[in-house]
Amino acid sequence: MSEDTKPDQRRESSAGLMQYSVESAMPFGPVHPSLKEPEYFKLILEGEKIVQVIPRIGYVHRGIERAAQERTWVKNTYLFERICGICSFAHSLGYTHAVEALTGFEVPKRGRYIRLIVAELERLHSHLLWLGLVGHWAGFDTLFMWVWKDREHILDLEEAITGNRVNKSYSIIGGVRMELPDGIAAKIQDELKYIEKRADYYTKLVETEETFAVRTKGVGRITQETARRLCPVGPLLRCTGIARDVRAEDPYAAYDEIPPHVQTSNDGDIASLLTLRLNEIRDSCRMVSEAVEKLPTGPYKVSIPRAVPQGESTFHVEAPRGELFYFVKSGGGSAPERVKVRSSTVANILTATEMLKGHTLADVPIVLTGMDPCFGCMDRVSVLDVDKSKEWSIGGEELRMYGIEYYKRKLS
Amino acid sequence: MKEVPRRNIGEAVGEMFRTVLRTPITEKYPFGDKVVTERFRGKLDIDPVKCTGCSICEIVCPAQVITMVPVGKKMIGTREVDIKRPSFELYTCIMCGQCVDDCKFGALTLTRNFELAVFKKESTIMRKALTIGK
Amino acid sequence: MNPLQVVELLLFPGLTFFVWLAFAFEWLDRKTYARMQGRRGPVVTGPFGLLQPVADFFKLASKEEIVPTQSDKFVLRWGPALYFAAPAIGIAFIPILGTQAILYHPLDLLFMLFILAFSTLMAAMLGYASAGRYSTIAIGRLVVQYTSYEVPLILAMITPAVLAGSLSIQGVVVAQGSMWYIVIAPVAFAVFIIAALAELEKPPFDIPSAKTEIVGGWMTEFSGNTLAYVKLTKSLSYVFLSALAVSLFLGGSGGPVISANQNLQSVFYASYFLVKLFAVGFLFFVIKTALARVRIDQATKLFWTIITPLSLAQLAVAILWVFR
Numbered sequence: 103m104s105e106d107t108k109p110d111q112r113r114e115s116s117a118g119l120m121q122y123s124v125e126s127a128m129p130f131g132p133v134h135p136s137l138k139e140p141e142y143f144k145l146i147l148e149g150e151k152i153v154q155v156i157p158r159i160g161y162v163h164r165g166i167e168r169a170a171q172e173r174t175w176v177k178n179t180y181l182f183e184r185i186c187g188i189c190s191f192a193h194s195l196g197y198t199h200a201v202e203a204l205t206g207f208e209v210p211k212r213g214r215y216i217r218l219i220v221a222e223l224e225r226l227h228s229h230l231l232w233l234g235l236v237g238h239w240a241g242f243d244t245l246f247m248w249v250w251k252d253r254e255h256i257l258d259l260e261e262a263i264t265g266n267r268v269n270k271s272y273s274i275i276g277g278v279r280m281e282l283p284d285g286i287a288a289k290i291q292d293e294l295k296y297i298e299k300r301a302d303y304y305t306k307l308v309e310t311e312e313t314f315a316v317r318t319k320g321v322g323r324i325t326q327e328t329a330r331r332l333c334p335v336g337p338l339l340r341c342t343g344i345a346r347d348v349r350a351e352d353p354y355a356a357y358d359e360i361p362p363h364v365q366t367s368n369d370g371d372i373a374s375l376l377t378l379r380l381n382e383i384r385d386s387c388r389m390v391s392e393a394v395e396k397l398p399t400g401p402y403k404v405s406i407p408r409a410v411p412q413g414e415s416t417f418h419v420e421a422p423r424g425e426l427f428y429f430v431k432s433g434g435g436s437a438p439e440r441v442k443v444r445s446s447t448v449a450n451i452l453t454a455t456e457m458l459k460g461h462t463l464a465d466v467p468i469v470l471t472g473m474d475p476c477f478g479c480m481d482r483v484s485v486l487d488v489d490k491s492k493e494w495s496i497g498g499e500e501l502r503m504y505g506i507e508y509y510k511r512k513l514s
Numbered sequence: 515m516k517e518v519p520r521r522n523i524g525e526a527v528g529e530m531f532r533t534v535l536r537t538p539i540t541e542k543y544p545f546g547d548k549v550v551t552e553r554f555r556g557k558l559d560i561d562p563v564k565c566t567g568c569s570i571c572e573i574v575c576p577a578q579v580i581t582m583v584p585v586g587k588k589m590i591g592t593r594e595v596d597i598k599r600p601s602f603e604l605y606t607c608i609m610c611g612q613c614v615d616d617c618k619f620g621a622l623t624l625t626r627n628f629e630l631a632v633f634k635k636e637s638t639i640m641r642k643a644l645t646i647g648k
Numbered sequence: 649m650n651p652l653q654v655v656e657l658l659l660f661p662g663l664t665f666f667v668w669l670a671f672a673f674e675w676l677d678r679k680t681y682a683r684m685q686g687r688r689g690p691v692v693t694g695p696f697g698l699l700q701p702v703a704d705f706f707k708l709a710s711k712e713e714i715v716p717t718q719s720d721k722f723v724l725r726w727g728p729a730l731y732f733a734a735p736a737i738g739i740a741f742i743p744i745l746g747t748q749a750i751l752y753h754p755l756d757l758l759f760m761l762f763i764l765a766f767s768t769l770m771a772a773m774l775g776y777a778s779a780g781r782y783s784t785i786a787i788g789r790l791v792v793q794y795t796s797y798e799v800p801l802i803l804a805m806i807t808p809a810v811l812a813g814s815l816s817i818q819g820v821v822v823a824q825g826s827m828w829y830i831v832i833a834p835v836a837f838a839v840f841i842i843a844a845l846a847e848l849e850k851p852p853f854d855i856p857s858a859k860t861e862i863v864g865g866w867m868t869e870f871s872g873n874t875l876a877y878v879k880l881t882k883s884l885s886y887v888f889l890s891a892l893a894v895s896l897f898l899g900g901s902g903g904p905v906i907s908a909n910q911n912l913q914s915v916f917y918a919s920y921f922l923v924k925l926f927a928v929g930f931l932f933f934v935i936k937t938a939l940a941r942v943r944i945d946q947a948t949k950l951f952w953t954i955i956t957p958l959s960l961a962q963l964a965v966a967i968l969w970v971f972r
Contacts, residue, residue, distance in 0.1 A: 128781065150785075150944075177576035180610050241851055241941025244526055247685035251539050258551070265553035271610050279615070283553065303529070311525040313852045314940040463785065464855070464943045526938045530684040540688040 130466060132161050137470070139477035143455070150462045155455035163481040170441045175201060175410055178438065179274060185443065186479045187268045188231060191224045192421035193443070193479075194273040196428035199354060200417040201275050204410050204432055211356070213277030213402045218356040219290075219393050220263060220272055221419075222386040226297065227256045228422035229379045229386075232474050233304065236376065239467035240317045245307065252300045255293045262286060277403025287394050294387045301383045308376050318372040322457035322469040325370060334453040335446045336424020338473050341378045342370040348420040360389050360396070372472045409436070421446055423474045445479035550626050555609040557627040558602060562643040564621035567598040571613035571622065579607045585644050602640040604630075657740075657750055666739050670883035673890075673929055674701040680933045701883070705876050713872030716779055723777035728874050731770040732881045735888040738763040742891045744921050745914035746901055747818050757815045760892060761802055764847060767885060768794045774878075775866025786865035789944050790856040793846055796951035797853075801843035803959035807836040807966045808896040817892075821900035830897040832969070835962040837897045839955055844889045845935065846947070848882070852939040853947055890928040891921075898924050 126147050132140035140161040146154040166185055170178050183194040195217060202209065209217075230253040237245030257267045262283060264270040272279050308314060329342040339346055347364040349357045365381040367374035412434040418427045424446030431440040454473040458466060541548060550556070558579075572580040581603070584596040614622045632638055656662055675690065675698055682689030690697025715724060741756045743749040753759065768790065775787035809815050811832060812823035820829075830837045846853040849865075857865030864870075870878055894900060901917035942950070 150788075173576065176574065176612065180576045180608065180612070237940070241854065242939070244530065244685050244937050245940075247687060248529070248533070251686045254539065261554060262551045263553075265551075265555045265611070266609075271555075280553075307525055307529075310521050311940065312521045312523045313942050315521055316942060316946055317940060462943065462945075524938050527934065530934070530937060533686045534683045536686070538683065538688045539686050542691075545692075 128463075137475075137477075139475070141475070141477045141480075143466075143470075145458075145463070145466065147463065150464075152458050152461055152463070152466070155458050157451055157455055159451070159477070160481050162478050167441055167443065171437055171439065174436050175275060175408065175438065178441070180271060182441075182443070183269055183271065186445075186476050188228050188476060189224070189421040189423060189426070189479065190269050191221055191273065192419050192426050194270070195221060195355070196417055196419045196426050196443075197430070197441070198273045198275050199419070200415045200428045200430040201410060201432075202406070203415040203417060204413050204430065205275070205406050206411075207276060207404055207406050209277045210401045210404055211398045212400045213404075214356040215393050215397050216278045216282060216402060217273060218360065219390050220260070220270065220278075221355065222390045222393075223256055223260055223263075225386050225422045226383055226390075227253055227260070228474075229383050230256065230297075232379060232422075232471070233376070235471050236318070236372070236468060237314070239471050240314055242311075242314050245304075245314070249304065252297060255296060259286075259290060259293055262289070274403065276406040277401075279403070281402055287397075290394050291391060294391050298384055298387050301380050301387075305377070305380045308373075308380075315373065317465075317468060318376060321372045321461065321465050322454075322472055323369065323371040324453060324457050328456060329370070329453070332453045332456060333449055334424070334473070335449045336421070336474075337375060337378050337382070338424065338450050338453055340364070340366045341374045343368045348418050348425050352418065354417070354419060356393065360392050362389060372468060375472050409434070410438075423447060423476055423479075424450065426479075443479070445476065447473070447476050447480040451475070451480070548628075550628065552626075554626050554628070555611055555624045557625050557630055558604060558607055558609070558613075558640070559623050559625050560600065560602070560640070560643050561621045561623075562599075562645065564619045565599060565643050566619055567600075568618070569598060569600075570616050570618070571600060574612050574616045576610060576612060577606050577608045579603050580613065583644055599643045601644060604638040604640055605635050662740070662750060663736060666736065666884060666887060667880070669887045669925075670880060671701040671705075673886050674883045676926065676929060677886075677933050677936075680930065681937050684934075684937045705880060708871075708876035708879070709873050711872045713874060714869075716869050718779040719869065720777035720779070723773055724874065727770060727774045727777065728877045728881070731767065731774065732877055732884070734763050734767045734770065735881060735884045738888050739884070739891060741817060742888075742895050743818050743821055743900055744891075744918055746917045747822055748914075749818065752818060753816065755815045756817055757805065757809050757820070760817070761805065764801065765798070768847070771866055774870075778866070778869035780869045782864065782868045783866050786856050786868070790849075790866060792944055793853065793856060793947060796948045797843040797846035797955075800839050800951060800955045800959040801847065803956070803963050804836045804840040804843060805892075805896060807833050807959075807963050810963065810966045810970060813970070817895050817900075821895055821902060824899040825902055828897065828899045833897075833962055833966055835958055836966070837893070839959045839962065840893055840897070841931065841935070842955060843951075844893065845932065846951070848885055848889060848932075850932065850936045852935075852942050854941055855944050855947065886929070886932070887925070890925050890932065893928050894921065894924045898928070 128145045128147050130143040130145050131137050132142045142158040142161065144156040144158065145152055146156070166181060170181055173181060179194060179197060182197040183190045185193050230249050234246040234249035234253070237243070237249065260270065261267050263286060264272040264279075308318070324342060326342045326344060329339055329344060333339075335346075343366050345364045345366045347362060348354075349362045350364050353361065363385050365378055365385060367378040367381075410432045412432055414429070414431045416427065416429045418425050420426070426446055427444040429440070429442040429444075430438055433439040450473045454470055454475070457469050457472070461469065567582070569582050572582050579602055580600045582598040583601045585599050586597040587594050588597050589595075609624060611624055614624055630638070658664060678700070679689040679697070690700035693699045693703045715721060737751075738760060740750040741752070741759065772787045772790055772794075775783040775790065808820050808829045811829055812820040814820060814823065845851075849855075849857050857867060867875065867878055901921045
């Protein structure tokens, strides 16, 4: 990458003085300790100040949508929940709901309540993970260890209910896979009380600890106009004051009976993201507690024949990171004809690069973590040709031949 | 409007000293026991007596772990058909439990054993169902 | 020199003793850091994990050393030795057994200042010689941080010298026979602790080697033997600065009742010194655990607007006290 090691020097003269402005491009990633998953960000720096960030994505592209076309409907539940480790159940919900819409069967009430409980528990664990990570990137390892210590309580609950901590394989086409274990209701309520108490303590800590607050207040600020222009989703949108939440606007699972209180905060910087996510943690605790109390009796799944009728369906869920969108097309066969996943980080990544302008290198990990990136969810290839107004997806062999032809033309 | 709380340095010190007095959360595994929950999905196990060789597990496995191997022949009417039994390549298994759910005879279970590391890949191939062929 | 001096220089209280002290400090650092976060810290190697720093040192020394092709190989070969020599020589001047130190000079407090500056210079040289992208950013931050904390550190170290009327550490220790200087000049002690955290690159001032931003700071390109010795030197600097704090502000081996001049058993003096040394070290560890990392511009602002005026004021008060 020779273009990155040589700084691009420009001399500008203003008012008769020779002004020396040096812009250098520094690569951030794909392998960097502050990125959990590889993505390439080219930071255009002036000294230590960032002028522009250019992302380049595609490092975690695994061809999952193509792999889905070769597996049966049931096998695909296991494939799609492995797109992401943190929002795994949200992907599972998106896929199963989209397929259930095609079949026309409705999930019984108890199944929907249980889906809500596990989905909100996953939101809890994802937000706690994020909180620990922000502490870690800010150099506050103590907060990181404490928060992840509390997160273990949630993960043990999920293991007791579903059998695994991530990749739960719990939602199937037609409901949930098995019944809740005995005595889980009391355990859930105890853990929720503990988590709420800790969330109160962390709210106090992140606002009053001077060395941490000074790293997060005013850092990565976006305004509502920028948000409306760049269209982020999820907590990144809600922290600017715009109240959009898929669970409230288009309820699925049991959210029509236990609606969420949509939280917003007003400043659009990392400190307000912290407050927002801690409020969401408390709200999720409330919803799970209510769902456990009001859990209806009855069957938890419905048997659906394994042939899915022809048609197309779309579904969106509120993953912990934002709106997650599934499109499923069936040709009547045993495998889906096309599945398309649009995850939340795709929508957030340009906003995050906008948030970084004017800040220094020290703020890059915090701001990039602030949008809660999940690059594993993000990389799906879709090609849009603006001139020809045509959109298509490129298969593997086509891409390979295209690359060969391109470089042949370039060298000749 | 919530008033902005006063900021000071060393807010975490009180909690730090309280944390020292509690037991640390690190478990002592492997120098102590690790307890997993009841539903934990660990290594796959088969009860060879209950298996009838219907091959449903091979069809539904998402990771293509199961291969049905012919171990003998029997007569159905005047036709001679293979008797098949499953062989498992457990290094590919993702422990999803689909075969457990779909086996009508209850021959498969997911145990709670999570210590699965081996030195050779071949030693994870489970062939114990192949010995009962009749 | 007679054999006894050689033994003193190499074993006790000489080089070997200081290296073991550095290992002990690292062990205590990791244990308190872990326990305060709810973890266990080193457990496996040795009882209570006491041999963990030793094991880490030998593991690093046994690894292959990878040197970037564009680096300055001469500096990278001899630089770490000089970097190690700086605090090692510095500790030799600090009186542990009563008023006796291994090396003595009437002006050795000034020499301590030189050693601290030399340490940072060697770190910057090593980072510059590494010729890596992250090292270059790191030494920029290192030099900026150095200019910020150097003035308060010097002022905080001069204050006990003014109070004692002597520029040798021994003189300062002896003059604290009646009252520790931490009681008379507590602000200087606080300023010294804060500036020492910046010198050691520990949170909240660990920007030059911020693990999560610039990979390893100026130590990014080191591996193998070089890294082992650099990490040992960082622990040794820890011991060195704590020992300085004990000598200048906590009376060295003496105390409020017992003057360091009396001829008590040197074991008694040594153990009293060690108790105070670990107490100061524990203070460093607690501060390190409790605070996040500040940005370089915020650190500079903190040092120039608050810390330096405080230390100037303290020095003025000390001068007035002496000439009252």
